[in-house]
Amino acid sequence: MINSEAQKGGITTYDEAANIISEIGILPLATLLPDHPSLNSLTKAENWHTGSELDPWAWRARFPGEGIAAYGKFIKKKAILISKEWFPAYVAALGSGSTLEERYKNGLCSREALTLYRIIREDEGIETRRLRTEADMKATDKKTAFDNAVTELQGTLDIVISGVDERKNAEGEKSGWNSTSFETVSHWMEDSGISTFKGTRTEAKEWLKSEMDKVWSPAAKTWMYKAWKW
Incomplete structure (x- = not known):
């Protein structure tokens, strides 16, 4: 699970955010899933829309540009970042x-x-x-x-x-x-x-479930399974 300091807005750099995405696989830009972080919740409000290197709004373009994470409105028409490690299984599933x-x-x-x-x-x-x-x-x-x-x-x-x-x-x-x-x-x-x-679609689903079991809360998994109609 994400450490408590990170959840209190302790993420200040692009590299720290990239590490979080790699760790949890799926990170919404704004709060979406229960008991699950978002880029907004992990970062400091005063850094947003500043145009500086600490601006999370600017990072959203760097992640896909550098192949760190796929970016798009993938779930319920909300902007989501999906790590490069998880995205192949996500697409297959x-x-x-x-x-x-x-x-x-x-x-x-x-x-x-x-x-x-x-x-x-x-x-x-x-x-x-x-x-x-x-x-x-x-x-x-x-x-x-x-x-x-x-x-x-x-x-x-x-x-x-x-x-x-x-x-x-x-x-x-x-x-x-x-x-x-x-x-x-x-x-x-x-x-x-x-x-x-x-692998097959079924194998991709099982891969995602296995990875989510490692780092996601039960509430977040339940919400996502419902969103995916699993």
Whole structure:
């Protein structure tokens, strides 16, 4: 289990947070699971959104960028970090065994999700503004459909948030909000040197349960099993 000092906000550096993610496998950005830490709970509030090297909000882009953890809205549309050690089993246990095209034909994914996935697959690392433009979803009245589709793709483990790009003006100076970028799960894993899980879906589930038994509280496991419908 996480030590008491860490749970009191004792994590101050990126490396310390990376170690925690490796230890517990799954770390939400904000409080989500009962009796389970989040990046928010482990860090000091005054360090958030400072732009410094101690800013946990900035770390969320470094983790996937450095292959430390997958990042995305993987559970109940909430932002989650999943360690590189756990992610292959997570994908094998909870991802789909069919292509997005097959799922679309069977009514199991939205048309917008399929459109966005095809664009991301052809332009790995594409950032949000360009993705909306390429998908013809730049209009204000299409923003909700766009947001729902990228969240859907993360929840089905088809894409990850691979980083955050700074928006810059013509002079190369930072201008406006940063923009999220996306990659397919398979590309991010390959680019990060992460191998796929060697085993069946059942074996992947058992692997995750075994790892959770080592470090998770009973309450957190119960909550997650219910979320996963296990």
